[in-house]
Amino acid sequence: MNPVIQYVAGGLSAGALYGLMALGLVLIYRASEVVNFGHGDLAMISTFVAYTLLQARWPLPAALLGAILFGAFLGALVEGGLLRPARHRRATPLTLVVLTLGLALVLNGLAGFLWGHEIRTFPALVSGPPLIVGPARVTREQLLNLAAGVLLALALYGFLRWTWSGLALRAVTQNPDMARLMGIPVDRILLLAWAIGVGLGAVAGILAAPLIYLEPNAMLELLIKGFAAAVLGGMTSLPGAVVGGLTLGVLENLIAGYVATELKTPFAFAMIVAVLAVRPAGLLGRPIHRRV
Amino acid sequence: MDALFIAKSLGRIGKQLGQHPVLRWGVVGGGLMALAFLLPGYYLYILSLAGIWAVAAIGLNLLTGVAGQISIGHAGFMALGAYAVALLSLRLGLPFWLALPAAGLLNGLLGLALGLPALRLSGPYLAIATLGFGVAVVEILRRWEPVTGGFMGLKVPPSALGPWALKSDGAQYGLVMIVLILLTVVALRLVQSAFGRAWMALRDSELAAQAAGISLPRYRTLAFAVSAFYAGLAGGLLAYRVGRVDPDMLTLSHSIFLVTVLIVGGLSSVYGSILGAFFLTVIFHVLGGLGGIFGLRTEVGDLRNILYGLLLILTAIFLPGGFGRLPWMLPIRRRFLPSGERVVEGISLSFEALPISAGLRFQQSEAGGRLEIEGLSKRFGGLQALYQVSFAVERGEIVGLIGPNGAGKTTVLNLISRFYDPDAGWIRFEGRDLLRCRPHEVIRLGIARTFQNVEIFPSLTVLENLMVGQHHQVRTGLIAVAVGWPSARTEERRLRERAEEALEILGLAPLAHRPAGGLSFGQRKLIEVGRALVAEPRLLLLDEPAAGLHPMERQALKMLLRQIRARFGCSILLIEHDLDLVMDLCDRVVVLNFGRVIAQGTPTEIAENPAVIEAYLGERQEEHLGNPRSVELGRRM
Numbered sequence: 001m002n003p004v005i006q007y008v009a010g011g012l013s014a015g016a017l018y019g020l021m022a023l024g025l026v027l028i029y030r031a032s033e034v035v036n037f038g039h040g041d042l043a044m045i046s047t048f049v050a051y052t053l054l055q056a057r058w059p060l061p062a063a064l065l066g067a068i069l070f071g072a073f074l075g076a077l078v079e080g081g082l083l084r085p086a087r088h089r090r091a092t093p094l095t096l097v098v099l100t101l102g103l104a105l106v107l108n109g110l111a112g113f114l115w116g117h118e119i120r121t122f123p124a125l126v127s128g129p130p131l132i133v134g135p136a137r138v139t140r141e142q143l144l145n146l147a148a149g150v151l152l153a154l155a156l157y158g159f160l161r162w163t164w165s166g167l168a169l170r171a172v173t174q175n176p177d178m179a180r181l182m183g184i185p186v187d188r189i190l191l192l193a194w195a196i197g198v199g200l201g202a203v204a205g206i207l208a209a210p211l212i213y214l215e216p217n218a219m220l221e222l223l224i225k226g227f228a229a230a231v232l233g234g235m236t237s238l239p240g241a242v243v244g245g246l247t248l249g250v251l252e253n254l255i256a257g258y259v260a261t262e263l264k265t266p267f268a269f270a271m272i273v274a275v276l277a278v279r280p281a282g283l284l285g286r287p288i289h290r291r292v
Numbered sequence: 293m294d295a296l297f298i299a300k301s302l303g304r305i306g307k308q309l310g311q312h313p314v315l316r317w318g319v320v321g322g323g324l325m326a327l328a329f330l331l332p333g334y335y336l337y338i339l340s341l342a343g344i345w346a347v348a349a350i351g352l353n354l355l356t357g358v359a360g361q362i363s364i365g366h367a368g369f370m371a372l373g374a375y376a377v378a379l380l381s382l383r384l385g386l387p388f389w390l391a392l393p394a395a396g397l398l399n400g401l402l403g404l405a406l407g408l409p410a411l412r413l414s415g416p417y418l419a420i421a422t423l424g425f426g427v428a429v430v431e432i433l434r435r436w437e438p439v440t441g442g443f444m445g446l447k448v449p450p451s452a453l454g455p456w457a458l459k460s461d462g463a464q465y466g467l468v469m470i471v472l473i474l475l476t477v478v479a480l481r482l483v484q485s486a487f488g489r490a491w492m493a494l495r496d497s498e499l500a501a502q503a504a505g506i507s508l509p510r511y512r513t514l515a516f517a518v519s520a521f522y523a524g525l526a527g528g529l530l531a532y533r534v535g536r537v538d539p540d541m542l543t544l545s546h547s548i549f550l551v552t553v554l555i556v557g558g559l560s561s562v563y564g565s566i567l568g569a570f571f572l573t574v575i576f577h578v579l580g581g582l583g584g585i586f587g588l589r590t591e592v593g594d595l596r597n598i599l600y601g602l603l604l605i606l607t608a609i610f611l612p613g614g615f616g617r618l619p620w621m622l623p624i625r626r627r628f629l630p631s632g633e634r635v636v637e638g639i640s641l642s643f644e645a646l647p648i649s650a651g652l653r654f655q656q657s658e659a660g661g662r663l664e665i666e667g668l669s670k671r672f673g674g675l676q677a678l679y680q681v682s683f684a685v686e687r688g689e690i691v692g693l694i695g696p697n698g699a700g701k702t703t704v705l706n707l708i709s710r711f712y713d714p715d716a717g718w719i720r721f722e723g724r725d726l727l728r729c730r731p732h733e734v735i736r737l738g739i740a741r742t743f744q745n746v747e748i749f750p751s752l753t754v755l756e757n758l759m760v761g762q763h764h765q766v767r768t769g770l771i772a773v774a775v776g777w778p779s780a781r782t783e784e785r786r787l788r789e790r791a792e793e794a795l796e797i798l799g800l801a802p803l804a805h806r807p808a809g810g811l812s813f814g815q816r817k818l819i820e821v822g823r824a825l826v827a828e829p830r831l832l833l834l835d836e837p838a839a840g841l842h843p844m845e846r847q848a849l850k851m852l853l854r855q856i857r858a859r860f861g862c863s864i865l866l867i868e869h870d871l872d873l874v875m876d877l878c879d880r881v882v883v884l885n886f887g888r889v890i891a892q893g894t895p896t897e898i899a900e901n902p903a904v905i906e907a908y909l910g911e912r913q914e915e916h917l918g919n920p921r922s923v924e925l926g927r928r929m
Contacts, residue, residue, distance in 0.1 A: 035416040037364070037419070037423070089610075091608070091612075094356075095612065097362060097364075097416070098551060099604075099605055099609070101548050101604065102602070102608065105548055105598070105604065106597070106598050106601030106605070108594075108597050109595065109596070109597030109598035111594075112591075113594040113598070116590070117590060216594075228424065231417070231420060235417070262436070265427065265428060265431040268424060269427065269428035272421050272424045273409050273424070273425075276409055276417055277409035
């Protein structure tokens, strides 16, 4: 087996998860102009819910679906119960960032309190010997991650493109004031954006869980990689988020394979800085025009 | 009676003490040192930790509160400071009084380097980048085992002063408090100096700050460097206090803790950061103690996170000024509010209030003030905003730039201010190529401006706004301000006196110490003109100075502009829709339409120019009949 192809295949699979994380972050950022620093902890809580449901002998699909819906509900709750009241009190962008930081802290403490800090193994979602796909040998898990990432991205595209709610959501991201004047229920659309965004994060968390150990700080790395993917894609571009995630996954795997494994996480940071310094608009974002 | 007398005397002594900075800080320091002998070691340990967090919080406050740049990776800077101290003393055997400042300075340099890419970033992007920085630092410290000792970390030799080891709780406490006091004084000096004003001005309005001569790259990176310096010292102190360093000592949760301190203590208040740090650190240990009593060991950490998170959320939503504002919100204290919080009415532009010739020491400009614009073109995407625009402003002339909405008038001003680069053409001022300047250098050549939407610095006082207007004359360096060098004070006094003089002239003196954001529209416009005037410009660019003013105020403005020209001899380029004012005031008028100059000449010539009449009357037919502007023009023509 050609090692480069193996690294790329592994990178694509991890990158699909980064892409899912980034999709949620970008959707939320575009809709409500909030960078959600609680995204990792929301995904972590949802994953813990999935774990608990599985422990309670729920069938696998029901447990996963339940956890994802729980995540979506939590997302809507954050928007409706935390950010909307703050916006009504004319919160500054800084305050909104601070609120999501506070949320991360609360959720992290809550998870530690409810589930403890001992590391748990999340059961594998698929099992079986690796498959040979073209020139690469891939595990079923890797295939599942990539498939989930691609299918959900396509589903989101379809939703935004062909449904009324999707159209309304796009209108809100372009011009919320005008959307409101046109009779679009902006508040409800924001709830929807947060629900979908956090739901996507929950999927990423659940898919990542079998590969790592589950504990309250487990999703920090996924969050950083998600941010890196979003920034690489331009922070405002949904296709960019997916492309950014896949690119990041492949690049970091190549670096880990050929340079040093230790550089995997610092690489994400280096990439954030490099992209912002060289091309803030990212791969697919529109160039940022400074308006005077 | 006696009690009253004693209280009064005490009050007087206290007041006198308060007026001598050395005495005041000596008393504070002495009091804190005395505690070292009074309190048991465990309390001193907690207070030392609180002091260390206070140092870091002050640094973060200079960056986030004062300069408006958020960082949620500040624990990363602290960690680097801690490891720098450990390595400098282990590898090079440096004593603490060398290792600690060295760690701070190294960190400051690193902050400078990291501040550069951060320049391009605003709010959310900067937050993401700093978050990534903090996490990357922890990861590197964990993995770079030969140097950092990996997960086990490093042991830090105890600090010593010559033969005396500073090992005891009291000595460590003393060290922390001395550093805290020194750095508090430095922070207060910085905030009240040209540096603090420049940071706040950039935070409030980047454009106006640059037009006033503040270099955005220089001050933004400087804020990062100073902040990293503070964090580095705090990290170094922590390394000595704990006696070891390891990668999990300072992580993301500590960065968020610092943000919590900042929000709870109140943004941009130095004292607030100190109080916040002590408050939250003490709570931390009280909770730990309570947890021990009730047999909750691991749960305490989680409960703490929940509590801090809730505190952060609730403060941010319900108490945006932090807990430092709380006393002022009680009904009892309301009448003691500084006058700045109350509304003072009745001061606006008025005819009489402009005794402009009275004892003014502004220099009359001798040469120059001539602006030439040749073949200037600018395109925004598909919109040709300006095409081959050429005109000149002669020395001492008042030139009006008029034209329908969207004609490109403000674009001309923004090109002169260097906020945009033109696609073609050149701009010369007094024979010099203006296109070589960066935005903050334009004012040094003698060009000052106002903005269409009144860009003042709302959180600065009126006086400070006018001090920012003289920023291009500031020569004092950061170090001189930090150590309180006499030249720094002289310069500060000079800026203040000039600003007061200008306020006197503009009739704004009674408002000098009020936050500019709370004033009426007319007053804010006047402040903006004042801010441009104190720079002693030879060319003044005014973007719709009369818009939104009362008719009486317009009259006063007209007189003010005439007097400015008569008194200072400076040229004025003026964008205005009030054609009465333009026709009365201007020596020449340039008319723009769809980005092209369609006419220029004296007001009378312009009024009779068929192209101009068509441009305006054409507009009139398309717009509603009731549009007062076109009706007015039609009447005048």
